[in-house]
Amino acid sequence: MAAEKVHIENMPHPETWLKVTPSGLFCEPGGFYVDPLRAVERAVVTHAHSDHARPGHQAVLATRETLAIMRTRMGEDQAGLSQQALAWGERVRVGEVDVWLEPAGHVLGSAQVAMEWQGSRAVVSGDYKRVPDPTTPGFVPIPCDVFVTEATFALPVFRHPKPEAEIARLLDSVDLFPERTHVVGCYSLGKCQRLVALLRAAGWDRPIYLHGAHVAICDTYAMLGVQLGDLRPATVAQKDALVGAIVLAPPSAIADRWARRLAEPVVCAASGWMRVRQRAKQGGVELPLVISDHADWDELLQTLEDVGAPEVWVTHGREEALIHAAGLRGIRGRALRLVGYGEEEA
């Protein structure tokens, strides 16, 4: 837990130095953007999902893991001409601003960006969750004056069940339909590796098969020290080997031509959106698994309480409900309406 935030009289309000611009959230006295939406001179990046980590910046500050995943996804030359890796809690001064990173618990390397200028502290959480994830360190609340949060699942209908229970449902289905292949639609960065880790923790030590789009990031995770066990490509030649197997693939592939190589596939999808039946049915999913890398409603409210900020800014998602609930708790809410986030995954 970070140190208590000391309140200083006459400190500048964060809205005087942290501003919404067409390129994203700009920290004026530091001269940098946080998760800019287009290529800029100086960027601090919370995590490597493509809606937060855009290619072509001059200088990028992020965790070692985020920088490594960015290089895998966009190539050496697009992941920032100069890259600076920061360890957890390591403070650097950028311009006139103290900057440090704390875990956000979203995907490997995902960080909250803490900024302090003249005693005034703002924290940009990026995307985050509060439930433990074996592939990444857990979220650390940082007391602050303004907390900038996502609101992807900010409706009280989104209360994610325990991920272990969802994995148990998957394994139960594999047990009931041993002659079929279970193909799970999941995003290639974060969700895929978390599913592998959850399956391993549940005792599934057989090979797990991957769609080609998932291989590179799993390799990067392994290189960064996250053990995922025996992973194999789900190639065309293996239809027999895939009987009774679990295959992970991007959501776009699970009910399309690619999946025809599988034996009578049970189409599954792992996402927080699976909580709502209509959303799950639209995608032709036979076994929806409610496993999310984002905070659910209870986690969002718990986090507002933990950081103790008198003011919360909402970057993207269902901000109306969250701002209403914050108001009931005496917290001032503000919708930033940053267009461009929430596009890659959920």
Next chain:
Amino acid sequence: MIAFANLLERLVFTPGRNAKIALLRRYFATQPDPDRGIGLAAVTGELSFAAAKAGLIRDLAAAHTDPELFALSYDYVGDLAETVALMWPAANVNAPPPRLFEVVSTLTTAPKADLPRIVAAWLDASDASVRLALLKLITGGLRVGVSARLAKVALAEMSDGRVQPDDVEEVWHGLAPPYAELFAWIEGRADKPDPAEAPVFRPPMLAHPLEPGDFASLDPTALRAEWKWDGIRVQLVATNAGVRLYSRGAEDISAGFPEIVDAMHARAVLDGELLVIRDGIVAPFSELQQRLNRKTVTPKMMRDYPVAVRLYDILFDGTEDLRALPFDARRARLEAWYAKNRPPRMDLSELIPFASLEYLAILRDGARAASIEGLMLKRGDSPYVPGRPRGQWWKWKRDPLTIDAVLMYAQRGHGKRSSFYSDYTFGLWREGELVPVGKAYFGFTDEELLFLDKWIRNHTTARFGPVREVEKAMVLEVAFDAAQLSSRHKSGVALRFPRIARIRTDKPAADADRLEVLMRLVETAAVQA
């Protein structure tokens, strides 16, 4: 309740028949009595509760949630029961969720005023999945896509071959939830339940399509011929315990056709075709359709679409089982029964005299009334055997009509076909524009499906959710049994049983048929009965 909730959740998303059977079978095999019997009744639609309704759920939501958050959530989810199930505030209770039979017996017996308190306590003790099952059960909206027949197949599979689905069918309507004696019989712990006098459904005898290769083996003197009417096949059952009208699929449709039930005074089990008949003229199927799938019926509907049963066969006369008799003997009994009782709203299906199959072929080709699908051929010595026995009865449908239509839209299929664009909307030309006239999703081979799927992906011009609009360049030869006027279709015409007969890559779209070609095929005039 947890196992039942899990079952519902899986069934809702499972498209495959075999997978549904496997899920049901496991549920029945692992759950205790009486819960599993209540579960069986719930999925086959045998349960309803008068006292607990949607209004109760709305009131509970208002009392337990913030109104603004509820409004935002309902707006997002779009379903009342699901919204409440998902956003119900967590309560720190130590009680386990209720058992299914406890829920059902309480909903049936508890005073209405106590229900809000009782239901709230159940919701407090349950997780989201159980809460949803509870609320769907209360509002009667399970919609899990399980027919009663499928549940019976799953039950029969549990017996390891000792009991067939048709055996279950024969006792089904004589039993009531929680079906303890049914499970005891399926599991080999008791004899087959005796329905005694209950008006139960008997599995009907069905016909095979007549194939060209069958002609040589048929002896015309051994055969009887009847028209094959285009209504719905029904079974009319009257015993001392009551009168029921069943569909071919064992569904009790008595409530939708009270005039038929009222017309049945003598005790018998009859097989026939339900039709709309005015002044002896049979109306096209589309008129009967107005009366189908309704729980109740208004006097106006009964006046506008007068129904009757055209009788094909008699299975029981009084309590005497006639099914082992040959067709000719049953026919004589049917005629005698009809002559004696003269029931209103019923008539006899006429036997068509003929000397040769050639003569029948001419009759069949000449039968162009919309209410006739073709001919039925039955062996005079055939006993009434449930199912589709070989070499007894044949349906000889008239040749289909065809049009050359242009593919307009395509949608992905379900289950095994979910990666294929396999549902096709096609249209015909009217004043230089294509007008959609129908939808077809069968008739093609696997190779043709692959070809069309690929063509559609490469010629998409727009997407609307799961639907793709394609270039108007692919001509499909569509076969169908009849064309009927319809006010529900933009083109003004509806096709019976449309299917893709051929892919006409040789034909330019501009040469496809015009709508007026189809309109000339519409048959409104029916034949004299």
